[in-house]
Amino acid sequence: MNYKTQMEAAKKGIITNEMMLVSRKEKIDEKKLRDLIASGKVVIPANINHKSLSAEGIGEGLRTKINVNLGISGDCIDYSKEMEKVDLALKFGAEAIMDLSNYGKTNTFRTQLIERSPAMIGTVPMYDAIGYLEKDLLDIKAEDFLTIVEAHAKEGVDFMTIHAGINKRAIECFKRSKRLTNIVSRGGSLLFAWMEMTGNENPFFQYYDEVLEILREYDVTISLGDALRPGSINDSSDAGQLSELIELGNLTKRAWDKDVQVIVEGPGHMALNEIAANMTIQKRLCHGAPFYVLGPLVTDIAPGYDHITSAIGGAIAASSGADFLCYVTPAEHLRLPDLLDVREGIVASKIAAHAADIAKGIPGARELDNKMSDARRRIDWEEMFSYAIDGDKAREYFESSSPSEKHSCTMCGKMCALRTTNKILAGEKVEFCSEKLA
The missing domain is CATH 3.20.20.540 (Radical SAM ThiC family, central domain)
Structure with a gap:
């Protein structure tokens, strides 16, 4: 190894194993990452x-x-x-x-x-x-x-x-x-x-x-x-x-x-x-x-x-x-x-x-948000819990007050806006008076 630090390697044009790993995690070009490290705008703390x-990178564009x-x-x-x-x-x-x-x-x-x-x-x-x-x-x-x-x-x-x-x-x-x-x-x-x-x-x-x-x-x-x-x-x-x-x-x-x-x-x-x-x-x-x-x-x-x-x-x-x-x-x-x-x-x-x-505008930052929003539209609780930063807490809240209708929660019950819209778009009727309201 003819370098002591990630910065020295980057200055010499070397792409280290740590740089390759961070490149994959961040979806950033290896050479671009190397140049950012050489300039001091990104670091990979790795004793x-x-x-x-x-290894993780910290800095510009990450x-x-x-x-x-x-x-x-x-x-x-x-x-x-x-x-x-x-x-x-x-x-x-x-x-x-x-x-x-x-x-x-x-x-x-x-x-x-x-x-x-x-x-x-x-x-x-x-x-x-x-x-x-x-x-x-x-x-x-x-x-x-x-x-x-x-x-x-x-x-x-x-x-x-x-x-x-x-x-x-x-x-x-x-x-x-x-x-x-x-x-x-x-x-x-x-x-x-x-x-x-x-x-x-x-x-x-x-x-x-x-x-x-x-x-x-x-x-x-x-x-x-x-x-x-x-x-x-x-x-x-x-x-x-x-x-x-x-x-x-x-x-x-x-x-x-x-x-x-x-x-x-x-x-x-x-x-x-x-x-x-x-x-x-x-x-x-x-x-x-x-x-x-x-x-x-x-x-x-x-x-x-x-x-x-x-x-x-x-x-x-x-x-x-x-x-x-x-x-x-x-x-x-x-x-x-x-x-x-x-x-x-x-x-x-x-x-x-x-x-x-x-x-x-970090690349990929919105991906999970979009997946969560899609799961919410479909009212798929298990999928929502899987995308949450703290899925365990989200599940605890939901299960602490169980709705009578699985495609809703106890805030809105059968008057859930997503449930109503989904039914209409599917060509179904929305009826409340003939059913017991949640």
Whole structure:
């Protein structure tokens, strides 16, 4: 193999096995896909040590992908429950899973996850710093952070969130902006605290070339983290967010020069009217690199329903150019999500991604919708359930209130519009008074 990364292969004109697989999945010409990867507009996160991976592409002209976050915390330490969430994510076809565990030694769970998961695996090495190194934050040295990055890369992680953009310049902009909600990124806040306590530059920024060398060795895609993403609609599009984005654009080009694939992360919380413009700005400042958004959440007053606020923002973001959606569950801002929360979050995110793909005109995006509509016209319930994003839930609703007439539901009964129209078009009479109404 005379290349290290998918990007290097693409630049050399090589079509890899991963590219061929993504080409078939996306119904895109192999050479066109290769050229998009060479330009940085598409990535295929595929660590050489992730042997169970079924490669996926993220970026321009491809289906919008979704990511599912999971992992333990100090208050909820049950890896078996997290593995159930993994199974649920795979069942619903999530293309990526991020292990955000932030307590104790997490590598055993992560290794098992990589061994069994065909989905891309992502991590945030900064979360693992204290548990992995067994040091308090102030005692961690700059070189220690690189040790964690290398450990995750060797294990087979396909993409890593690296908060390299929150340097001293960006922090000055953040401080001047006088935010309502300050820093809401967990990794970003830890780096901010480390920098303020030590007086040092962000080690991921200062030693960025060394980070890239590690990622290149294992073909890990760097997901440039938005440490200063807005955590409230009041703070969106402020100087802190945009100053970091400018830094991320420069870091994107530096990574491409090393043949490291790049994803850029985005907001956050953001009012509806700002989303489309932010997607355009990101693509411009970051040279068309794939954009990965958390939400955006379009209002701050819906705790318990933030999978909905996120899906609204995610659909607008993806239809305006975002390529990768991070799911948000009803438990966001409240607690670690349980299985039901995860299910609701996945489905909401899948709906947003699919709606955006229809709007973007992604080839084949409407196929299932047309099949569903045809099945509805024929009132074929089993076929409808088979096309639904969550067929089990659809069936549960239907069967919980059974109609007397099988070609209807209990909303309209025999007055079902489709049933009436089908009968008339078939030359049959529609009669109600001679029959008992449902």
